[in-house]
Amino acid sequence: MIRSRALLAVAALALTAGLCACGKSGNSTKTEMQAPKPSPSASLTQDRRETIFLDATAQHLCSVQSQVYTDPAAMASAYASRPIYTDLTAAQVDAFQQQVVSDPAFADRLTQRIQATCGTAK
Structure with missing residues (x-):
C-alpha cells in the first residue's frame, strides 16, 4: 500500500514535469524556453527543511x-523505503539521515515527532 502510494506520487510528479517541459501545445511558432527555476529548498530555512524531514519520516514510520x-523481508523493505520529502534534495535528506545517527538531540x-504522529499505545 505504501509503495503504491509512493509510486503514484512519483508518477504524478513525473507526469507533471513532463507536461511542463513540453512547451505550449498547438503553437506552430518558435517554442519558448524558460530558464530553470531555483530549487524550492533553496528558499527554505534550515528549521523548515528539518521540519519537512521530521514530519515525512514520522508519517512514513507510523x-x-x-x-x-507476514513476510519479514517485506516489512524490512517497507521500513527501509524512503518517503517523499517534498522540497528537499537527495543530498539534504542524506544529511538529515546521517544526523539522526550522529546527533542524539536530533x-x-x-x-518525539514519531510519538506525536503515531500516538501512544494504550
Missing part, C-alpha cells in the same frame, strides 16, 4: 508500523 506483514526530536 504508516509502516500500522501495517501487518534523534530525540525524531522520536
